[in-house]
Amino acid sequence: MRAVNVSERVPMLPNSSSSMPPMRERSEKARAVLEGAFQVFMAQGYAAASMDRIAATAGVSKSTLYSNFQDKEGLFLALMQEMTFASRQEAFALLSQADLQAPPQQVLRQIAVCMLDSFEQNQPLLTLMRLVIGESDRFPEVAKTFVTDITKPMLDQLTLYLSSQTQLQLPDPVIAARIFAGSLVHYLIIQKLLHGDDVLPLERDRMIDGLIGMITAQQSPAP
């Protein structure tokens, strides 16, 4: 361990809930390694990525790489933990950005737009999803962490909000939340990950409108 100056960079948040992941108290080099690992792993996948390329991309020697992480698998796991944790706040901020006093149609639209923006603009999140799915067989813990830290909080928030809107008369808010999030995520997978925009074009606003219309149409017989 290098002696670390107190003035270097204080995390300022002690870990959100002081749980498992040893977050930002990594050495400067270790963070550089993770940055390089991010680029290479995301672009090439786990098996195709080489430690040499990661070291080169990180601007770091291979020795440093192995002094900060046990091996290739350890580096990959650390990166995935880091990325999943970094994306947690986006999942948690879904409702906090919406004006909850507005009518449900408006709130749901804000949430949907926020979700699609998180995935569309933030390419890392989309790439992370592809990697998590693609490697879910060899790294089941990574997949579970993703579900626990990102999918579940998102669904829980949605369920909570939908439950609170009693005038929607949703018979099963848990399922409604699944339908809402699932339809949007599936839309993203088809259009963005699988390049379906060419063969199955579908404008984002039409998807959002239709989805909200279906969820809010549970009780209203249409005037």
Place this chain on the structure above:
Amino acid sequence: MRAVNVSERVPMLPNSSSSMPPMRERSEKARAVLEGAFQVFMAQGYAAASMDRIAATAGVSKSTLYSNFQDKEGLFLALMQEMTFASRQEAFALLSQADLQAPPQQVLRQIAVCMLDSFEQNQPLLTLMRLVIGESDRFPEVAKTFVTDITKPMLDQLTLYLSSQTQLQLPDPVIAARIFAGSLVHYLIIQKLLHGDDVLPLERDRMIDGLIGMITAQQSPAP
């Protein structure tokens, strides 16, 4: 090419629409190679799979492998084409197995059960989906083929049926089909691919019931 006896195995369907994929007119060895490639690629992914292991699994020499396929990428593309084509009929048979005269709730339940069964029992289809998503960056054509040959036909059929059920008064059947299929596929991804059954348990019947209830509740004010 080996001289092939007419009595060997006739495809019996000349290619469904005589399109691109050169189907079953492969030599016996080539089919063995594809079978081995299927096992190894599905278990290890593209980069981690080795041609030696594929040859061994297929019970075939490496020479045979390279005499039937140009290189690793060519073998992978051929396999993906073959698998996607083989899964087409499952996607096309969605409506043909349902009793279209029954009330929509019943038909939609049959379709949903049929879909989930296709993916749950038929592990290959689920594995194919993971592979297609995982390699969608390095093999975009594979992803596009998947969408064109599996996703699009499925959605088209659903849209057609939903449009025909005018009493459902769906404002946008295209979107309704997306919601229906998307919710189910997302359910499969979370529960089966990402091993979410532990952390986010959700029984399949509850999902189906809720989904059908939401789609068929467009106009009925509940008695």
Place this chain on the structure above:
DNA sequence: CGCGAACCATACTAAACGGTTTAGTTGACA
């Protein structure tokens, strides 16, 4: 019988892989 095609096992090449080791450099601290 003999031709030729398809197959087999084996061994090879050149390169890349994960991981280790070596020798040498830097900079903070006592």
Place this chain on the structure above:
DNA sequence: TGTCAACTAAACCGTTTAGTATGGTTCGCG
């Protein structure tokens, strides 16, 4: 000034990779 930990580039190890080459065996067909 001397020490020590962290770093560097580079070589190295044994293994594995994709792909090719060789030589021998089987088998249908004329």
